[in-house]
Amino acid sequence: MTLYSGPVFAMAREQFNTVADYLEIPHGERDRVLYPKRAVAVSVPVHMDDGSEVVFEGYRVQHHLTLGPTKGGTRYSPKLDLGEVAALAVWMSWKCALAGLPYGGAKGGVNCDPYKLSRRELEAVSRRYMQEMIPFVGPHIDVMAPDMGTNEQVMAWFMDTYSMYHGTTTTEIVTGKPVSCGGTQGRREATGRGVAHLVGRAMERIGMKPAAATAIVQGFGNVGAVSAQAMAERGVRIVGISDHTAAFYDPKGLDLPAMTAYAARNGVLKGWSSEAECDPASLLTQPCDVLVPAAVEQVITGANAGALKCRILAEGANGPTTPEADRVLRDAGRDIFVIPDILCNSGGVVVSYFEWVQDLQQFFWDETEVLTRLGQVLDRAFTRVMDRVAADRISHRDAALALGVEKVRAAKQVRGLFP
Ligand code: NAD
Numbered sequence: 001m002t003l004y005s006g007p008v009f010a011m012a013r014e015q016f017n018t019v020a021d022y023l024e025i026p027h028g029e030r031d032r033v034l035y036p037k038r039a040v041a042v043s044v045p046v047h048m049d050d051g052s053e054v055v056f057e058g059y060r061v062q063h064h065l066t067l068g069p070t071k072g073g074t075r076y077s078p079k080l081d082l083g084e085v086a087a088l089a090v091w092m093s094w095k096c097a098l099a100g101l102p103y104g105g106a107k108g109g110v111n112c113d114p115y116k117l118s119r120r121e122l123e124a125v126s127r128r129y130m131q132e133m134i135p136f137v138g139p140h141i142d143v144m145a146p147d148m149g150t151n152e153q154v155m156a157w158f159m160d161t162y163s164m165y166h167g168t169t170t171t172e173i174v175t176g177k178p179v180s181c182g183g184t185q186g187r188r189e190a191t192g193r194g195v196a197h198l199v200g201r202a203m204e205r206i207g208m209k210p211a212a213a214t215a216i217v218q219g220f221g222n223v224g225a226v227s228a229q230a231m232a233e234r235g236v237r238i239v240g241i242s243d244h245t246a247a248f249y250d251p252k253g254l255d256l257p258a259m260t261a262y263a264a265r266n267g268v269l270k271g272w273s274s275e276a277e278c279d280p281a282s283l284l285t286q287p288c289d290v291l292v293p294a295a296v297e298q299v300i301t302g303a304n305a306g307a308l309k310c311r312i313l314a315e316g317a318n319g320p321t322t323p324e325a326d327r328v329l330r331d332a333g334r335d336i337f338v339i340p341d342i343l344c345n346s347g348g349v350v351v352s353y354f355e356w357v358q359d360l361q362q363f364f365w366d367e368t369e370v371l372t373r374l375g376q377v378l379d380r381a382f383t384r385v386m387d388r389v390a391a392d393r394i395s396h397r398d399a400a401l402a403l404g405v406e407k408v409r410a411a412k413q414v415r416g417l418f419p
Pocket of ligand 1: 242
């Protein structure tokens, strides 16, 4: 297939082939497991505030329908392309399968810069994108959620647009909505809390005490900010934080509440402090116990992997570590406990699943129930990955991917060629 190109899809394919070799999947069967079932590209025309008309490109990739509807986030980014969206959809499939959720993976988005759109323009992009997607999505076909550049408000606009078209409120068409319109308790914080929960499990394994540990977090959006906050609540000292505008490092610890308030006021971290500001490229290689990349793909590469100084690499973002970086870490015999992305950030889709279930039943749970069940699902997945690592002496990433891939493959083998 030539449709899916670019470095991010190449990375997803390389990871898959490594695992397919280990699982001894015949070459003739691999394309069927790897390549998406379908991809939709749409034009999103919008009246801008200055009176001009701009047409943005929108995408949605649905990886497979073998286990249920597809599920996945919606990304707004000026660098977005179909290959990246397809890679993210493929990773979602392995993630859902590892967590035991009845979904295939999907991903979508619009090639736009959400930081440069006014609120009215953002609403226009969001409503028109969903309008174009109506023929291809549905509560039992494909369910959207937030990702980079989108949030609860965007999900509310999606849900409202879909609902008004159908003439009936259909809360279960998206997850990550505000609680006031059918969202679940705990969804906004779910990914970051899940990251902190799994960092806690990794610390237990290597005998590290949270109160004596330090962490650096790249990205200060939904995943990064909540991960930092949730680790700080467990006693971890947050020594480094960045967003796309600035990076800050202070071995004595950063003032998280002040940074959160500053980012809420200004939208970005730039200008927060001149003393703690550092070179964004060097933030990832500063000394710390826990490193959490929680922004974009491919930030830990062959060039900087050897210089990491963390003990735990907790992948809040999707695809932050390239296969070349994985090889550098392995060949250098580095003792870094990797919590791979499809496990580490799976708290988001797990609570999205809880939201979908609650919406379908119109029967809502309290936050304690959501968090208790989230912890159970994450613990089960973590234990399965660790058991596989111990049994087959493979990397954490390969173990997590293998568990996801083999579940999807098994269902495809018994169902046949259609889904
Ligand atoms: P977000 O839009 O809320 O925040 C993204 C953050 O990353 C922002 O602070 C932005 O400034 C920063 N950023 C962007 N480019 C950067 C760069 N080059 N260097 C440093 N910081 C940069 O997005 P999010 O929802 O927090 O998603 C972050 C990552 O987590 C993505 O990889 C996403 O796919 C993944 N993820 C998100 C969820 C979720 O529930 N939102 C779930 C699973 C995985």
